[in-house]
Amino acid sequence: MKIATWNVNSVRTRLVQVTHWLQENQVDVLCLQETKVVDESFPRSSFTDLGYETYIYGQKSYNGVALISRSPLSEVSMSFGAILPESIVGDLDEQKRVITGVLDGVRVVNLYVPNGSAIDSDKYIYKLHWLKVLREYLQALLQQSSSLLVCGDFNIALEDIDIHDPKNRSKQVMATDAEREALRNVLSLGLSDAFRKFTQEGGNFSWWDYRTGAFRRNAGWRIDHHYVTPDLYEQAVSCTIDTTPRHLTQPSDHTPVVVEL
DNA sequence: ATGGCGAGAGGATCTCGA
Numbered sequence: 001m002k003i004a005t006w007n008v009n010s011v012r013t014r015l016v017q018v019t020h021w022l023q024e025n026q027v028d029v030l031c032l033q034e035t036k037v038v039d040e041s042f043p044r045s046s047f048t049d050l051g052y053e054t055y056i057y058g059q060k061s062y063n064g065v066a067l068i069s070r071s072p073l074s075e076v077s078m079s080f081g082a083i084l085p086e087s088i089v090g091d092l093d094e095q096k097r098v099i100t101g102v103l104d105g106v107r108v109v110n111l112y113v114p115n116g117s118a119i120d121s122d123k124y125i126y127k128l129h130w131l132k133v134l135r136e137y138l139q140a141l142l143q144q145s146s147s148l149l150v151c152g153d154f155n156i157a158l159e160d161i162d163i164h165d166p167k168n169r170s171k172q173v174m175a176t177d178a179e180r181e182a183l184r185n186v187l188s189l190g191l192s193d194a195f196r197k198f199t200q201e202g203g204n205f206s207w208w209d210y211r212t213g214a215f216r217r218n219a220g221w222r223i224d225h226h227y228v229t230p231d232l233y234e235q236a237v238s239c240t241i242d243t244t245p246r247h248l249t250q251p252s253d254h255t256p257v258v259v260e261l
Numbered sequence: 262a263t264g265g266c267g268a269g270a271g272g273a274t275c276t277c278g279a
Contacts, residue, residue, distance in 0.1 A: 010268055061269050115279055174279060210266035
């Protein structure tokens with residue numbers, strides 16, 4: 001089973017690139033983030049024409065996630081509120097960032113973690129709170145299923161080797177101690193980084209800033225991840241970053257990460 | 262040290278991303 005995660009930065013702008021990639025890379029589930037489109041306007045037929053099922057959860061202009069699956073998924077749900085009580089979720093579901101479904105006994109969770117903007121901003125506080133609620137959400141899912149694959153754009157580089165230039169990282173959003181601690185607290189549920197089963201070296205990134213020629217310089221960050229429970233970690237046979245789409249003209253600033261179980 | 266680029270909304274120039 002192959003699962004891919006890709007923040008496409010607008011599914012409509014990237015539609016040709018995404019469908020082409022899907023034809024070249026026969027993944028079972030493609031997890032999209034930042035689709036940036038309401039459900040009524042999601043380009044479903046481009047995917048159904050290729051034989052894929054679409055499960056979408058979008059909003060106007062911002063955020064939005066989708067599962068593109070070769071086989072029908074079961075137990076599909078969107079939002080924290082589908083699993084957790086309103087008293088815990090509060091208003092977090094106003095931003096569409098969570099979708100999940102089950103394929104062959106594996107629960108796939110597709111996340112678009114908040115960016116956080118800047119330290120000391122309200123959005124940074126929001127991000128840390130969101131990660132606390134994420135832990136509750138995943139804990140609830142783990143009570144239903146022991147095989148969990150949590151992937152997406154986490155907007156966090158967990159280790160210094162996940163950043164091209166880690167100096168000053170303590171002041172940089174996506175790399176602060178508080179963000180890393182919040183993510184490690186999530187992973188303490190029993191989730192491990194599938195990519196690090198196979199690759200220990202730095203210099204492997206999944207996002208490069210559009211500005212300053214960051215991709216040419218490989219000045220990137222590894223912030224798109226596949227975190228899996230021990231059974232799936234054992235089953236994983238590869239986890240790779242496909243930089244091919246990032247070379248295209250008018251690319252997303254992220255590139256796909258693929259895990260094979 | 263700062264800003265760089267790109268997308269959406271809307272119809273000039275904002276906000277937002279990371």
